[in-house]
Amino acid sequence: MTTADAAKGLHVLMTADAVGGVWQYALDLAGGLRTHGVRTTIAVLGPVPSTDQQALAEAIGADLVLTGLPLDWTASHQDEVKEASRSIARLAAQIRPDLVHLNAAALAADGRFDVPVVAACHSCVATWWQAVKGGALPEDFIWRTKLVQRGYAAASKLLAPTLAFADATAEAYVLTQPPAVVRNGRRALQGEANAHSDVLAFTAGRLWDEGKNFAAIDRMAARLSIPVLAAGPLEGPNGARIEAHHAKPLGRLSDEDVARHLGQQPIFVSTALYEPFGLAVLEAAQAGCALVLSDIPTFRELWEGAALFVDPRDANEAADAVERLAQDPEARAVLGRAARRRSAAYTVEAMSGGVLTAYQSVLAGTSRQSSLEGAAA
Numbered sequence: 001m002t003t004a005d006a007a008k009g010l011h012v013l014m015t016a017d018a019v020g021g022v023w024q025y026a027l028d029l030a031g032g033l034r035t036h037g038v039r040t041t042i043a044v045l046g047p048v049p050s051t052d053q054q055a056l057a058e059a060i061g062a063d064l065v066l067t068g069l070p071l072d073w074t075a076s077h078q079d080e081v082k083e084a085s086r087s088i089a090r091l092a093a094q095i096r097p098d099l100v101h102l103n104a105a106a107l108a109a110d111g112r113f114d115v116p117v118v119a120a121c122h123s124c125v126a127t128w129w130q131a132v133k134g135g136a137l138p139e140d141f142i143w144r145t146k147l148v149q150r151g152y153a154a155a156s157k158l159l160a161p162t163l164a165f166a167d168a169t170a171e172a173y174v175l176t177q178p179p180a181v182v183r184n185g186r187r188a189l190q191g192e193a194n195a196h197s198d199v200l201a202f203t204a205g206r207l208w209d210e211g212k213n214f215a216a217i218d219r220m221a222a223r224l225s226i227p228v229l230a231a232g233p234l235e236g237p238n239g240a241r242i243e244a245h246h247a248k249p250l251g252r253l254s255d256e257d258v259a260r261h262l263g264q265q266p267i268f269v270s271t272a273l274y275e276p277f278g279l280a281v282l283e284a285a286q287a288g289c290a291l292v293l294s295d296i297p298t299f300r301e302l303w304e305g306a307a308l309f310v311d312p313r314d315a316n317e318a319a320d321a322v323e324r325l326a327q328d329p330e331a332r333a334v335l336g337r338a339a340r341r342r343s344a345a346y347t348v349e350a351m352s353g354g355v356l357t358a359y360q361s362v363l364a365g366t367s368r369q370s371s372l373e374g375a376a377a
Contacts, residue, residue: 007038007356007359009037009039010033010039011038011040011041011099012033012098012100012101013095013099013100014030014040014100014101014102015102015107016045016103017104018044018048018049019046019206020209021122021280023049023053024279025120026042026062026103027057027062028185028187028348029355030042030060031062031187032185032348032349032351032352032353032355033355033356035352039061041064041065042062043091044064046070046237047237048066049064050254052255052256065091069087071237072104072144073125073238078144078147081106081107081110082147084107085106085108085110085151086111086112087111088102088107089112092114092115099116100115100116101117101355102117102118102120103120104122104151105120105155106147106148106150108152108155109150109151109154116157116362116363116365117155118355118358119151119157121161121166121179121276122161122277123274124144124148124169124172125137125144125145125148126141126145126148126172126173128274129141130168131274132273145173149173152175156365157358158175158180159181160180160182161182161277162181162183162276163181163301164297164298164300166179168297182354182355182358183277183302183345183346183354184279184351185282185350186282186348189258189259189283189286198227199326199332200227200229200267201224201228201229201266201267201326202261202267202268202269202284203228203229203230203247203268203269203270203280204283204284205231205272207232207233208242209240210240211272211273213271213272213273214242214271216312217247217271218245219315220319221246223319224326225323228247228269229247229248229266230247231253231258231261232250232252234251262287262289265289265290267289267326268280268290268291269292269318270294271315272293272299273312275296275299277298277302278299282343282346285342285343286340286343287340288337288339288340290325290331290333290335291306291339292307293307293309293310294309294310294311295309295310295311296312303339303342305338306335306341307339308321308335
């Protein structure tokens, strides 16, 4: 029996939030798993998904449960996260999935699940702090880190989107072995390739997140001869906020709007200090955009040979790289083709296949354990 055959009829309860890349990951994964006969129920924490986000979930056949529960990184007290953990466990007991996939590991800390739990390591405050600030964690981060650590310990299996982030996670939480690496994939956004007559630079993401380092892109924009467009919110659900002085902010865009901008094949820029994977970069690469990326381990791992790398803390270096590309259409085209070729390695099919293999491994382990317990009895 193949892995796909064994997966037919499998029901997964998956957590997600509609704030950033986890939403895209969850929907793309649910859609990919559906082709293998896996049914997914997505429990949404944090803000309610927008109309277009909910429409996408419906289109891929995922059942949404809007929990109203707080996100672990926006909760004001650890008791809120603990109660959210118990609430997700109660939901699991109610709908009786075969497996729970947590996209926030802290939700495994206090819930008691009767089925295996796979936790995806997308990001966390401990690794964020180390990359962005450095030094000892602030008090507000310590209890969050402890909950994540307990969640990691409680999970049946951990997944990470890059080897670099798997290693950083293992070091931060003193894991006996790093998470298994299953690289993220992204369905290609549907937009017409329509190279713009005027050269543009473009960035996208949670602009308010200090780890995305939008401030460097905004400073860079002041030195460029071309416009810099920035898609994404300037204010986050945790109260963080940033202003755009030189780049043009576009606010949160739908996938269709992002596709329209990427179809113009702008120079895509990310000066992130912290980026465990970077789905926005992948979307730009799929569209054939030339990439200018911060020189951090995850981006090097994923895009070495298919991007220009710059010091993320040096806005002048980023500006020089973008300006050179703006003045050299052939170099932009070469770099864009390289990015598109590399993006072909990071597909929804590869991601869902890797995650499904992880599911099967923990389910098989549970089955073997049950058999052993039965034999012992």
